[in-house]
Amino acid sequence: MATINENYLKLKAGYLFPEIGRRVREFAQANPEKEIIRMGIGDVTQPLTPTVIKAFHEGVEEMGNISTFKGYGPEQGYDFLREAIAKNDYQSRGVHISADEIFVSDGSKCDTGNIQEVFGSNNKIAICDPVYPVYADTTVMSGKTGNCGSNGYFEGIIYMPCNEQNGFLPELPQERPDLIFLCFPNNPTGTVATKEYLKTWVDYAIQNHCIIFYDAAYEAFITDPAIPHSIFEIKGAKNVAIEFRSFSKTAGFTGTRCAFTVIPEELMAFDAAGKPHRVKPLWMRRHTTKFNGVSYPVQKAAAAIYSEEGAKEVKEVINYYLENARIMLESLTEMGFKVFGGINAPYVWVKTKNGLTSWQFFDLLLNESNVVGTPGSGFGPAGEGYFRFSAFAERENVVKAMERLRRM
Numbered sequence: 357m358a359t360i361n362e363n364y365l366k367l368k369a370g371y372l373f374p375e376i377g378r379r380v381r382e383f384a385q386a387n388p389e390k391e392i393i394r395m396g397i398g399d400v401t402q403p404l405t406p407t408v409i410k411a412f413h414e415g416v417e418e419m420g421n422i423s424t425f426k427g428y429g430p431e432q433g434y435d436f437l438r439e440a441i442a443k444n445d446y447q448s449r450g451v452h453i454s455a456d457e458i459f460v461s462d463g464s465k466c467d468t469g470n471i472q473e474v475f476g477s478n479n480k481i482a483i484c485d486p487v488y489p490v491y492a493d494t495t496v497m498s499g500k501t502g503n504c505g506s507n508g509y510f511e512g513i514i515y516m517p518c519n520e521q522n523g524f525l526p527e528l529p530q531e532r533p534d535l536i537f538l539c540f541p542n543n544p545t546g547t548v549a550t551k552e553y554l555k556t557w558v559d560y561a562i563q564n565h566c567i568i569f570y571d572a573a574y575e576a577f578i579t580d581p582a583i584p585h586s587i588f589e590i591k592g593a594k595n596v597a598i599e600f601r602s603f604s605k606t607a608g609f610t611g612t613r614c615a616f617t618v619i620p621e622e623l624m625a626f627d628a629a630g631k632p633h634r635v636k637p638l639w640m641r642r643h644t645t646k647f648n649g650v651s652y653p654v655q656k657a658a659a660a661i662y663s664e665e666g667a668k669e670v671k672e673v674i675n676y677y678l679e680n681a682r683i684m685l686e687s688l689t690e691m692g693f694k695v696f697g698g699i700n701a702p703y704v705w706v707k708t709k710n711g712l713t714s715w716q717f718f719d720l721l722l723n724e725s726n727v728v729g730t731p732g733s734g735f736g737p738a739g740e741g742y743f744r745f746s747a748f749a750e751r752e753n754v755v756k757a758m759e760r761l762r763r764m
């Protein structure tokens with residue numbers, strides 16, 4: 357008799373985006389004359405840049421020519437891309453990461469979900485609330501939790517509330533975790549971590565033999581020179597952290613698919629007898645067994661963002677989104693909202709007024725100004741009473757949406 361992984365039954369239905377879709381559809385059907393502005397999804401809107409497209413085309417041409425055709429590539433990525441990443445994303449910032457500590461993949465979603473496979477099922481996981489839902493859901497799938505309580509929390513996960521009091525920066529947990537997910541700049545709150553703040557986590561992880569999973573998917577949006585782009589900018593982090601990066605938000609690759617994970621040579625975890633083992637070879641084993649590499653033209657396209665012209669173009673697109681965020685931040689503040697994020701991040705995190713719940717605010721916004729955002733409660737119980745606006749939108753729509761909100 358075939359049985360299922362019953363951990364899947366513990367998961368809550370993928371509720372947030374389907375529910376947003378349902379409410380927007382119903383509204384559109386009832387009000388066909390209304391023009392709806394969508395600022396709800398965390399997906400980019402600007403196309404791939406010319407330099408990326410040129411490299412992408414060249415890669416495709418090479419695949420059609422017998423002298424340059426490529427079959428399977430190295431599972432962990434072509435050297436030209438891994439070296440470009442090591443040099444431009446790390447060494448240029450004084451961080452000693454080498455190409456062979458970099459694993460190229462088809463997405464950070466997969467990597468942040470799959471990483472738990474090389475760690476024991478008895479690990480305690482700490483997760484921020486609210487946050488990107490992948491960390492909690494994959495923890496549930498891997499069998500490390502009990503059921504979900506009526507408070508929205510899974511038994512067995514250490515939740516770290518992020519709220520106005522702590523500036524949306526989680527405090528060190530009371531109960532000691534083994535594995536800790538952190539995400540900065542944060543989705544959904546748009547907050548960033550200073551070096552001093554990250555150092556408290558690195559020091560904690562060193563003292564307590566924890567490993568930090570650091571999701572830096574939005575590092576390209578950091579403009580403040582004092583804010584670290586990588587956790588490896590913190591002394592000692594190479595002993596206790598894994599970093600996830602993606603070309604998705606950096607260069608518009610959400611539909612093209614390319615990302616990478618950095619596992620330092622010196623990172624160790626322990627067996628049941630307390631003997632340390634290097635984590636990198638375990639991930640290498642997993643990656644080469646279960647993954648056959650990102651397609652060559654895509655890796656070539658990704659590497660193009662490190663050329664002088666490519667870097668300039670990508671930065672222009674990032675600045676376009678950041679200007680959208682600035683407009684929203686300024687407008688919403690003028691309207692008397694309490695607003696967070698939106699400076700070194702593409703997300704603006706807004707406190708609803710008059711004690712409205714996230715979904716009440718969603719309905720109000722949809723009905724009165726025909727603007728769609730994302731209810732904060734969809735990212736975790738502590739997100740209740742907040743709302744996320746995404747800067748991934750056309751400028752004229754951002755301006756129009758803010759005008760409509762002002763009139764509301």
Ligand SMILES: *Cc1c(COP(=O)(O)O)cnc(C)c1O
Nearest residue numbers: 463464465488543573602604615
């Ligand atoms: C968008 C996003 C990613 C990127 O995922 P990909 O699979 O690389 O597209 C990773 N982490 C967070 C928090 C994100 O919002």
